[in-house]
Structure formats: structure tokens, C-alpha cells
Amino acid sequence: MRATHLFLVGLSTLIFAVHAAVREYDLTFGTDWLAPDGYWRKVYTINGQSPGPALECDEGDTLRIHVHNHLPFSATIHFHGLEHKARPWMDGVPGVTQHPILPQDNFTYEFKVIDYGAYWYHTHVGDTFEDGIRGPIFIRPRDSRPRPWRLISGDINEQRSMEEAFRKPYHALLFTWRHEDMNNVLIREQKTGTNPVCIDSVLLNGQGRVICPSQTVIANEAGDQQAMGDVDVKGCMARPTYAFVNKSSDLNPVTCSNTTSSYPVITASRHASSDGGWAAINLVNAGGLASHTFSIDGHDLYVVAADGEFVVPQQVQAVDLIVGTRYTVLVRLDQPVGNYTIRLPLFRFAPQLISGFAVFNVDRSRPGQAIQGLSQQISLGSVKAQGLPILPPANGLLASVGIEDPLGSNFQSRPSTNESEPLLALLGSVKATSVTNGVEVDTLSDFPAGQPGYPPVNTACLRINSTVCQPRMLPSLEPLLSKGQNLTDAVDAPLQVRPAEWLNGWDKRKDQQGQITNVLPTPQNLSRVWVRYNGTKLSGARTQNDSGLAPFPAKPVPQGAADYTIRVTVALANVLTWVVSPRAKPFQSLRFLQQPLLFRNPNSFSINEYEGTVIDLRNGSIVDIIFEQAFTKIEPEGPPPHPLHKHQSKVWVLGQSGPGTNGNATRFPFNSVAEANRRNATLLNMRNPPSRDGWQIPSAGWAVVRFEVAYPSATLMHCHIGHHLAMGMALVFREAPELFGRLQVPSSIRDATHVPGTQIDMPYIGLSEV
Ligand SMILES: [Cu+2]
Missing domain, CATH: 2.60.40.420 (Cupredoxins -  blue copper proteins)
Structure with missing residues (x-):
């Protein structure tokens, strides 16, 4: 795996040195059984994952995308926002620019990329993109394009640091998620007149959890919206029907069960220097329903691009995203190393009181590791002898810790010899049978090989003795591992149950739903929590002024x-x-x-x-x-x-x-x-x-x-x-x-x-x- 990967990196570097490259991807659409928010359902996947892999290239490259449609219905790919000037038949709209790709058929999209920045792709048949056929696109702009960094800072080192972060962005696809597929939703809409506006969770990169609002939350957060009518157990305030079509007796009762799946984590590495440096996040509202707000407790965001293209930067504390839009934000890493809550509420006056959450993990970059900006892949390799505090020395295992950047070009790995070295976050969802010499970690999901740059969540690679290294999705173990527990115990132990601190991010109230497993960090400074559960901005937080994004x-x-x-x-x-x-x-x-x-x-x-x-x-x-x-x-x-x-x-x-x-x-x-x-x-x-x-x-x-x-x-x-x-x-x-x-x-x-x-x-x- 590693060898192949390095070979690919080497090859692409060679091509860059010469000229624009042809970037080739194989995307196989299929059907899987997954639990993105802890609830199992049929999900349409790309190469076994959803969202699909990031398509990354340089401006001027040619993208060649081979689609293999193993779905039971037709599909296409629309490259949302990209122009196909010379080949308008590559736009991916059935009945408009192409015939839909039939089940079991293939289709190759190929076009020269004349845009740059953050985009996304999705199928354009019916509403099936909402069931999983979507993924991010990032096009690194030509060096000759002017960057807006100097409008943020006059310091040349800061500008360099911003550029470095910008070239290795974290892709954050935000979307609303339902427990039934859109075909069901649309049939019900037509048969009952139901306006399908309520959802089950808000996800980041296909990960999150179901959070049913308690009565306390509803009482405190619904506010004047409650006047619209009762708030159901999902926090939904919309009336079930429009006008004269009213068959509410044909609808199942609304139910809600909390899940305890992992929160997604974005990891950023602080510079050792006092200024901390920068991270870049490509925010994409890849949903099909609602507008989201994105904020990170304690951090300011600089909006530097909108729908791909650079803009005159705006310093904000939250970004509002309507469906389909993208914003690239630079995050100044000026806060202490630690975990911060990412809040993803729907807009105020959305018909549902619901929010997604994630963790922003600010790590320390260390000498010998050229890690700046965000790392998407965290690998544990070559587990060998004694060492890491999280592993029982009796097992005779040692992990080496490396960080791989999203483009795979800065991979560094070294044996861990220092007991005090903190283990980086292990995240994802996995169940370990046991970790002893030579025993493979049993995983729930494999990271699809051959897709550089885009794990669906943070992944790790465990190589035990000389077994072949397989990148794996790993669980939210960090809070436990950092306490020095051994890995076996940590995996087997039920995750800690704490009061739902996400509820009091904006004030001191405590929720009584003790069953919610909570690994969200407690805000270090309540005056730097920017948005409330119901989408209201707090603490004088600003969002971007869209009409001013020149x-x-x-x-x-x-x-x-x-x-x-x-x-x-x-x-x-x-x-x-x-x-x-x-x-x-x-x-x-x-x-x-x-x-x-x-x-x-x-x-x-x-x-x-x-x-x-x-x-x-x-x-x-x-x-x-x-x-x-x-x-x-x-x-x-x-x-x-x-x-x-x-x-x-x-x-x-x-x-x-x-x-x-x-x-x-x-x-x-x-x-x-x-x-x-x-x-x-x-x-x-x-x-x-x-x-x-x-x-x-x-x-x-x-x-x-x-x-x-x-x-x-x-x-x-x-x-x-x-x-x-x-x-x-x-x-x-x-x-x-x-x-x-x-x-x-x-x-x-x-x-x-x-x-x-x-x-x-x-x-x-x-x-x-x-
Ligand atoms: Cu509309």
C-alpha cells in the first residue's frame, strides 16, 4: 500500500514538472449498508464510501473520470460549478447534456479544468445525490493567479503560511441526512402532500450522530418559532402538509433515538512558533435541503474564496452556506493546543431545531515533521517493539507515528521512541478484538486503497509485526487513550458518559439526557462560542456579507x-x-x-x-x-x-x-x-x-x-x-x-x-x- 502510494506521488510530481497532467480517477457507484450517524440504512457509495474521494488536480490539468455504475438505476456526474467550455457534453445532466449512464454501464468524463478552487461533484439523476453520490473537488490555482493573502497580513511569512495551508485544505462537506432514501421521501411527498423538510441529523463528511432535542432544549431554543406549532421529538416545527392535501393519518409517528457514533474531527497542526500558523478548510454545503452555519469555538475564520474563486477576504466568526455553495476559509491557529467544538446548526428560522457537531483538534507540529495546515490522514505504521504509553509494553508493540497530508506529498514516518510523545487523535469507527502481538485490528470499514488524499474521516494504518499495512478507520479513542489507558481496555470500555456539554456551549444550562455519549470539548471561553443551537449568532459574531464578497x-x-x-x-x-x-x-x-x-x-x-x-x-x-x-x-x-x-x-x-x-x-x-x-x-x-x-x-x-x-x-x-x-x-x-x-x-x-x-x-x- 505504502509503496504503491509513494510511487503514485513520485509519478505525479514528475508530470507536474513537465506540464499539465492528466488526472485519472475510477469511481464505482454502488450500494452499501452504512450507519453514517449511527443509524444503519442503505447508502449509495462511491468506491465503497460516502462522500466519495476528493478529486484533486491543478488548474489546467485534464480530469479523466471513469464511472462504473453499479447502482440499480441510472446515474451521471455533474461537476458542480465547473465549466466545460470545449466539451459542454461533460456537464452531467441527463436529457440536457448526455444520456444517463445505465445500471452496469460505464462512462468516462474527460475535460480540461479551467476553473480553480473548491467545487464538488454529484449525480444529477432524480434526487439520489442526497443518498450518497457526492464528493469534493479541489483545483490548485496556477501560481500566476494573484492571492488575497496580503489583504490579511503584510507579513511575508504569514502569507507563505497561508499559501501553504490553502494548498492543503481540509474538505468539509456539510449536509442534512435522513434515515430513509430520497425515493421514499419523494413518493410520500406525492402521495400525502407532506412537505419533506425534516431530517435526522446534520453530518460533516458523512459522519455525525442523531441528537434528539430534550424538552429543555426545545423550551430554551425554539423561542418564537414555537408559535408555529408543536415541536416534535426531532425538533421539527413544520406542519406535515401543505394546503388541501392532508393525509396525516397516512404518516408514521415521528420517533427519535439518540445515537452514540463518533463526531467527525478536523485536525490542524499548530506551528511551533508563537503565531501558530494557518489552516484551510473548503466548506461545501453538499446537501439538498437546508442552509447551514459553520463555526469553530474560539477561532476566527477568514473567507478567502467563494464558489471556488478568490474574494476580498472577510474576517468572520461563522459562515452561512446555502445549498450548493462553497467557501474556503483560513483559520488562524492562534488558540492553545486542544479540542474545540465545531457547530453546524441550521439557519435560524429553519423549520427544524437541529444542529450537527464536530471537533476541531489543534495539534502541535513537531520538529522533523513538515506539517502545517491540516492533516487528513493520521497513520500508525510499523508497530514493533516497546514504547507508546497507550500500548501495554508486555505486548511488545511499538507504533511509529506519521502524518500524511491530503495530497500525499509530505508523508513522513519515524519510529516512536519517546514514551511521552502524545499519540495523535485516533478517530473513526472500529472495533478491536484485541491488540497483541501479530493480531490484526478488526475494523468495521476499510479505507479504500488507491484514492490519495481523501479518507472519509481520519484514518489510521496499523501494521502489526510484518503484516501488510492497511489503512483503517479508527474510533474516537483519543479522550481515553490520552489518559494513558491501554488500547485494549480503551476499545472494549464503553465510551464515557458525560453531561451533554454541547448543550451549554452557549450558557451554563445542563441537559439531563445522561445517555448521550459526549466527547465534545467544553468551551475554554464562553465568550468565544459563536453560534447557538438554534442558529442564532452569539457574542457579536459576524457572518460573511455575501453581497460584499468582491x-x-x-x-x-x-x-x-x-x-x-x-x-x-x-x-x-x-x-x-x-x-x-x-x-x-x-x-x-x-x-x-x-x-x-x-x-x-x-x-x-x-x-x-x-x-x-x-x-x-x-x-x-x-x-x-x-x-x-x-x-x-x-x-x-x-x-x-x-x-x-x-x-x-x-x-x-x-x-x-x-x-x-x-x-x-x-x-x-x-x-x-x-x-x-x-x-x-x-x-x-x-x-x-x-x-x-x-x-x-x-x-x-x-x-x-x-x-x-x-x-x-x-x-x-x-x-x-x-x-x-x-x-x-x-x-x-x-x-x-x-x-x-x-x-x-x-x-x-x-x-x-x-x-x-x-x-x-x-x-x-x-x-x-x-
Ligand atoms: Cu427550491
């Missing part, structure tokens, strides 16, 4: 009047179906089964078939979209804000507004951007607007975005709430369709095996139903 360097928006102004009212086409199209029609699921729009011969069909959900835009044009909500007033049940995402090219977000102070909806008061600029020069930001591929249509408010059509492609723009998309909340742009005839789509892709009408694993909505 691109760095400047990315000027084209001025003047648009060639197209598309006015879209977000509305319910029926009680279940949100739409985002000018004629209030959904882009129905059957569209994903049709001949891909990109390949369709324009002479043989009319886009009128698509009922206004496909819009043609000439090459070279400037396009403005004005979004408004149909609701006139905020009501208990809505309208929800919708997280929009446009495929391929990014948009400039010119302006957004929430409801008026009276709660009434606000409309965009002009007919066009040009008119707005003439009559109210400050309403829209035409100077340095943010460049994003995800933005929000505020509840009872409006949003205006602008983009340019620069190459032929068929691009989906849709709500990224999974069940909204599945029901048709999407619009497709045929960009530069007059150039489609010049696209040289390989026949293997144009004519890929496909079985229209049978392979989408999601509820089918017929034309007559809407």
Missing part, C-alpha cells in the same frame, strides 16, 4: 443594457411543485429521459415542447434574470428561500432583497437592470458584484443576476433543494444554439446506450398532472 482580483461585470431580460416568478405550480420559469411550468422529470437537448437536431423539434422551460440565448449576449416570489407575505409555511444554481459559467449577483419591514413581499421595482441603473444608482451593484454559481432567492424578496453567453452549451439553472429540483424547479438555457452544429460530440457519447423512459429512479410526473 472577486479578487476584480472581475468586472459587463455594463450597459442586457440583450435578454428574463423575469421569473417563483411559484407553486401545484401544492407540491415549485417552479422557476417565466410561464410557471416545471421542467418535468420526463425531460431528463428525452434525447439530450445538446444533441437534438433543432430542425426536428421546437423548444415550445418544453413549455417555456427552455430558453434560447444567442452567443455573445448579456443576460439578466430577475427573480421574484409569488407570495405576497411571509406566512408560517412559506415562501421558503430557494438556493439557485446555474451550471457552467458563473453569474454576477447584482442585487438581492428580502421582504419589507412589514413582512410584505418586495418586488424588483423596475423592468430591467438598465432602467434600475438609470433611476436608482445604488439599488444594484454594477461595480464589483460577487461572481457565483449559487445564490439565493430570498423569502418574499427578489434577486437579480447577470451572465454572459460565450460558448455553445445547454445549461441547467435550478433550485438545489433536492425535492424541489426533482419536481421540476429548473430552467434550461440553450446558450449559443446557432453554434450547436459545430459541436463535435463523439459518437460514443451522442449514441451511448440509453433506454428512454425506464431508468430514472424517481417518481414520475406525467404531463397531465401539472
Whole structure:
């Protein structure tokens, strides 16, 4: 394993030295039985894990991704936020840019990477990405791209340290998690009218636990939201149904059971020097439902990139992420070595009182280990003779401790000879049978080999005597091991039960649910806990100001009047179906089964078939979209804000507004951007607007975005709430369709095996139903 890995590292280094590389990945989609939050369920996996491996490369490289679809239904990969300028058929949307990849079929995505920064990938068939087919992408930018480090610190060493951290980020995929798969959820939605807004847990990189709110928590945290109605045992406040569809008798009673699975841990290594150095985290809201807040007790965060691209940095204490968006944050490691709680509540006014938690472990980097920033893999290798305090000397075992950075390029290993050396965190989930000479550690889950850089959680590799080293996921043993217990005892002992300290992170209250196994650290300083369980910000904590996230360097928006102004009212086409199209029609699921729009011969069909959900835009044009909500007033049940995402090219977000102070909806008061600029020069930001591929249509408010059509492609723009998309909340742009005839789509892709009408694993909505 090690030898292979080193060989790969050596090879890729060689390639970098020459030129852009071809980065090749094999992704096998399959079905597994996993317990990400302690509750076992069917999970769709990539190479046996979920989230899938990180796809990492350098800007300008070619990514070649071989997909092997072993799912019982069709799949694709959409590279969320990436542009495929020369090959728009690589965008991964069935019925738009490709045929869905059938079960047991293969497909190879290959394209030159022209973007940089933090992205993610997921399947785009139905809502199945929410069941596990998703993973992170990180593209290291060219050296020639200006970095915003000097705007944070003038100190050249600090800047160097920031760059170093940025190049080895920790990938943090945050998402809402359910105990049943989305196909069930969607069927129930259609049969009962249930608005499926409640979840079972909030996970980081597919790990976390179920935390049922106690009556104390509900009483103290629900606050005015409680006025909306009863809070159920999951903390959910949403009414189960919309409008006239009401079959609540068809719903099972809501239940909740706490689990005791491990909290995920992010480990950062402090510099030995007094300033501590930096760590970088690529935050991704990879969910399909809710907005999250991310904060680390005691630490400030510097937002340095949004949706991949550098921005003028903002110093904040919490980051708010709507679905699909990414933020790269630098964390200044200026706090003492120790553990800090990461808090992941849903936004205030989400329909559920629920939060995820994780641990931020600040470690000490030591001489001889070039470890800065974050280490994702923690390896124990070559267990041999006497030594580590955690292992009973009688066993005759010794571990050597090494740290591997996410890119696998700085691996260092050395024998541990010092009894006082602290063992690094052992994390994950494992059950050891016994640890004696030559006995293998029995694990629940193997770390898939051959995927450099992305363990699903921290992993360790135990090599006992000369047995081949297998990286393993390991349990949350650290609190026990650090007490000097031996490994066997630590593994066999039930995890310690402590009062639920996560509840009093923001005050002194204690929860009485003694059964919750708690390994979250007690805050060292309550005045530096930034968010409350219910999402409210504390202690004057700031979150990022999205409208002020100016691109760095400047990315000027084209001025003047648009060639197209598309006015879209977000509305319910029926009680279940949100739409985002000018004629209030959904882009129905059957569209994903049709001949891909990109390949369709324009002479043989009319886009009128698509009922206004496909819009043609000439090459070279400037396009403005004005979004408004149909609701006139905020009501208990809505309208929800919708997280929009446009495929391929990014948009400039010119302006957004929430409801008026009276709660009434606000409309965009002009007919066009040009008119707005003439009559109210400050309403829209035409100077340095943010460049994003995800933005929000505020509840009872409006949003205006602008983009340019620069190459032929068929691009989906849709709500990224999974069940909204599945029901048709999407619009497709045929960009530069007059150039489609010049696209040289390989026949293997144009004519890929496909079985229209049978392979989408999601509820089918017929034309007559809407
Ligand atoms: Cu939506």
C-alpha cells in the first residue's frame, strides 16, 4: 500500500514538472449498508464510501473520470460549478447534456479544468445525490493567479503560511441526512402532500450522530418559532402538509433515538512558533435541503474564496452556506493546543431545531515533521517493539507515528521512541478484538486503497509485526487513550458518559439526557462560542456579507443594457411543485429521459415542447434574470428561500432583497437592470458584484443576476433543494444554439446506450398532472 502510494506521488510530481497532467480517477457507484450517524440504512457509495474521494488536480490539468455504475438505476456526474467550455457534453445532466449512464454501464468524463478552487461533484439523476453520490473537488490555482493573502497580513511569512495551508485544505462537506432514501421521501411527498423538510441529523463528511432535542432544549431554543406549532421529538416545527392535501393519518409517528457514533474531527497542526500558523478548510454545503452555519469555538475564520474563486477576504466568526455553495476559509491557529467544538446548526428560522457537531483538534507540529495546515490522514505504521504509553509494553508493540497530508506529498514516518510523545487523535469507527502481538485490528470499514488524499474521516494504518499495512478507520479513542489507558481496555470500555456539554456551549444550562455519549470539548471561553443551537449568532459574531464578497482580483461585470431580460416568478405550480420559469411550468422529470437537448437536431423539434422551460440565448449576449416570489407575505409555511444554481459559467449577483419591514413581499421595482441603473444608482451593484454559481432567492424578496453567453452549451439553472429540483424547479438555457452544429460530440457519447423512459429512479410526473 505504502509503496504503491509513494510511487503514485513520485509519478505525479514528475508530470507536474513537465506540464499539465492528466488526472485519472475510477469511481464505482454502488450500494452499501452504512450507519453514517449511527443509524444503519442503505447508502449509495462511491468506491465503497460516502462522500466519495476528493478529486484533486491543478488548474489546467485534464480530469479523466471513469464511472462504473453499479447502482440499480441510472446515474451521471455533474461537476458542480465547473465549466466545460470545449466539451459542454461533460456537464452531467441527463436529457440536457448526455444520456444517463445505465445500471452496469460505464462512462468516462474527460475535460480540461479551467476553473480553480473548491467545487464538488454529484449525480444529477432524480434526487439520489442526497443518498450518497457526492464528493469534493479541489483545483490548485496556477501560481500566476494573484492571492488575497496580503489583504490579511503584510507579513511575508504569514502569507507563505497561508499559501501553504490553502494548498492543503481540509474538505468539509456539510449536509442534512435522513434515515430513509430520497425515493421514499419523494413518493410520500406525492402521495400525502407532506412537505419533506425534516431530517435526522446534520453530518460533516458523512459522519455525525442523531441528537434528539430534550424538552429543555426545545423550551430554551425554539423561542418564537414555537408559535408555529408543536415541536416534535426531532425538533421539527413544520406542519406535515401543505394546503388541501392532508393525509396525516397516512404518516408514521415521528420517533427519535439518540445515537452514540463518533463526531467527525478536523485536525490542524499548530506551528511551533508563537503565531501558530494557518489552516484551510473548503466548506461545501453538499446537501439538498437546508442552509447551514459553520463555526469553530474560539477561532476566527477568514473567507478567502467563494464558489471556488478568490474574494476580498472577510474576517468572520461563522459562515452561512446555502445549498450548493462553497467557501474556503483560513483559520488562524492562534488558540492553545486542544479540542474545540465545531457547530453546524441550521439557519435560524429553519423549520427544524437541529444542529450537527464536530471537533476541531489543534495539534502541535513537531520538529522533523513538515506539517502545517491540516492533516487528513493520521497513520500508525510499523508497530514493533516497546514504547507508546497507550500500548501495554508486555505486548511488545511499538507504533511509529506519521502524518500524511491530503495530497500525499509530505508523508513522513519515524519510529516512536519517546514514551511521552502524545499519540495523535485516533478517530473513526472500529472495533478491536484485541491488540497483541501479530493480531490484526478488526475494523468495521476499510479505507479504500488507491484514492490519495481523501479518507472519509481520519484514518489510521496499523501494521502489526510484518503484516501488510492497511489503512483503517479508527474510533474516537483519543479522550481515553490520552489518559494513558491501554488500547485494549480503551476499545472494549464503553465510551464515557458525560453531561451533554454541547448543550451549554452557549450558557451554563445542563441537559439531563445522561445517555448521550459526549466527547465534545467544553468551551475554554464562553465568550468565544459563536453560534447557538438554534442558529442564532452569539457574542457579536459576524457572518460573511455575501453581497460584499468582491472577486479578487476584480472581475468586472459587463455594463450597459442586457440583450435578454428574463423575469421569473417563483411559484407553486401545484401544492407540491415549485417552479422557476417565466410561464410557471416545471421542467418535468420526463425531460431528463428525452434525447439530450445538446444533441437534438433543432430542425426536428421546437423548444415550445418544453413549455417555456427552455430558453434560447444567442452567443455573445448579456443576460439578466430577475427573480421574484409569488407570495405576497411571509406566512408560517412559506415562501421558503430557494438556493439557485446555474451550471457552467458563473453569474454576477447584482442585487438581492428580502421582504419589507412589514413582512410584505418586495418586488424588483423596475423592468430591467438598465432602467434600475438609470433611476436608482445604488439599488444594484454594477461595480464589483460577487461572481457565483449559487445564490439565493430570498423569502418574499427578489434577486437579480447577470451572465454572459460565450460558448455553445445547454445549461441547467435550478433550485438545489433536492425535492424541489426533482419536481421540476429548473430552467434550461440553450446558450449559443446557432453554434450547436459545430459541436463535435463523439459518437460514443451522442449514441451511448440509453433506454428512454425506464431508468430514472424517481417518481414520475406525467404531463397531465401539472
Ligand atoms: Cu427550491
